[in-house]
Amino acid sequence: MTSPDDTHDAGRPAAPATTPTSRDVARAAGVSQATVSLVLGDKWRGRVSERTAGLVREAARGLGYRPNLAARNLRLGRTRTALLVVPALTNEFFARVYAGAARTAAEQDFGVVLYPSPDGTGPARDPFASARAALDGVIASSMAAGSLGAIRGAGLPLVMLDSDPADPGAAAHVNLDIADGMRQVTEHLLALGHRRFVHLASAVDSWTFDVRSGALRAALRRAPDAVVRTVPAPLDVHGARRAAELALTGPGPRPTALVCDDDILAAGACKALRRLGLRVPEDVSVTGFDDLALATAVEPELTTVRLPAEQVGERGMAALLAVLDGRRPEGGDLPVELIVRGSTARA
Amino acid sequence: MTSPDDTHDAGRPAAPATTPTSRDVARAAGVSQATVSLVLGDKWRGRVSERTAGLVREAARGLGYRPNLAARNLRLGRTRTALLVVPALTNEFFARVYAGAARTAAEQDFGVVLYPSPDGTGPARDPFASARAALDGVIASSMAAGSLGAIRGAGLPLVMLDSDPADPGAAAHVNLDIADGMRQVTEHLLALGHRRFVHLASAVDSWTFDVRSGALRAALRRAPDAVVRTVPAPLDVHGARRAAELALTGPGPRPTALVCDDDILAAGACKALRRLGLRVPEDVSVTGFDDLALATAVEPELTTVRLPAEQVGERGMAALLAVLDGRRPEGGDLPVELIVRGSTARA
DNA sequence: GCACCGAAGTTTTACGTATAACGTCCTGTG
């Protein structure tokens, strides 16, 4: 026996313009709503006959049924949705991190919603209000620990990417071996005979700067006569160009190698050198970091360090899923690779 | 008189580790859940005393209350969330469209969730399942009408960006005046004396190609002796370089102007010219499109057409909000601007 | 004195789903 509202208009041609619910499917299939939920949720083995399951699926297809995610999320108390906090998507690196995270998420039937962080131009709104979605966890990329205050407090599992691994409060860290990248760059330049370095750096008060700078200086200790000067620069081509011009026209002997923390900075440095009538790499060698599309678009193509950005996103999402699952996330830094191109040559 | 569960443990120090609900706030403030909802929903003028409202707000703050979005969405049947479908975020243009859309959305307390479309590398999953959020509307950027099948069927308001305005089924269109951009580029080159053109195009079977090609040819009619050849190219620097090399080494007189549909193509064209020992702009002029960061990173800097990408996102989101509101979206194409830089010169 | 009103709440309900708990046949077995 079915309840009255289930029977009395079973044959109607689905009149309502409103989107169908599982109850509508149930009516159409002549079963209860619970059965629909079981069948479509794939939990029906041994509880519903093959025939009935078929009827339900057909009815759902016929009505164009889509489960109401809000209702499901409320019922389950989980959303299978993660928040990814990145500084700015216009930076190719973060776009690739997102792509990796989104792909891995999709494979596990998870969703990703983005929050371009306060570092960007947007108003520093509450990430959670802005996400407008109930969240199961958060992944934050390349963020200073301090800027995560609001996110910390929410009690959600937090995975940090490309950030200080000493930071507590993160359930997992995924990092690139940028120290090794910097070491490779430096040794490459030392082997080419360079001794006077400038380190063009974009964020001098950050963890990542400390790592890079430390690795650069450590590698330079092999050559006792090597010197390095750090020059801060904004992270855009023309800001970097101006910073590089100042660095190159300053007092003292001219550096022969410009080690840049980002391909964008390196592109700016190349422009500065051209303006000053210097050739790359004959007069000055330049190295980048990240291996963006930009690196092979400029002339000469940049010697740089290739970062597996998509993998960072993938591992980050995998780590979050592991944490949510009660498993231990995979550890270890991701390896990076020196890519030698035309912007470096013998001193 | 309050209900039993509201009173009998009013004074407890909020023991549960679970995230607080509006009922917990109600208990703490000594009022009913409905009152909490009224106060926090800002619908309490004349229904709740100033004093009580204060108590509620304080209790909410004290408990760190955050409304459960899943419950709210279910209750309201709306989510204040839109889906933005873009080909690929690694393309700076779309990242900027997203930024504009997200900012405008945030101002109206709306959220944006992304779906990198099947054109990208990801599996061609169901956008709605992948979004994992109940949606109020969809914005699709630069998509062929055919690839939106699944989205069309959902009955959600759809705003199309940078797409064929003749396409029905979209509640609104936001377009750039790319025909005018192409006209400006062409007239600029004609004025410099160029007569032999190559049109390096990335998607020759698309609406956008038809518009660009049509505008180019229309502008060329001013010069009866002008000729143009269309050469297809993949949308990456090195694919474009190879395509341009073939175009330049083909039979017949060499073109003097390469009109490219994208700065990425233009960068590739410049590389091709350099490989062939030709100078830009002295031997061949090159123009781009989009005014990406890339345009001023390469040497020479590209003459190109600046597209207000953020504005496209803003207007798209504004149009969607208007449609959802029952208002008429603002019409009219967004103007574009020719930016003359170093990659074009007298023939 | 009483009908009426507004202020200040409260009680109740619905949103659509997933699932625990509960029938009801039907078949096989002791």
Added chain:
DNA sequence: CACAGGACGTTATACGTAAAACTTCGGTGC
């Protein structure tokens, strides 16, 4: 033949919120 137990469902409930409908109570106009 009683009865255990599987097969196949159904009924009922909870998730947290918003808002409609209701209650209570101290004035107010007449």
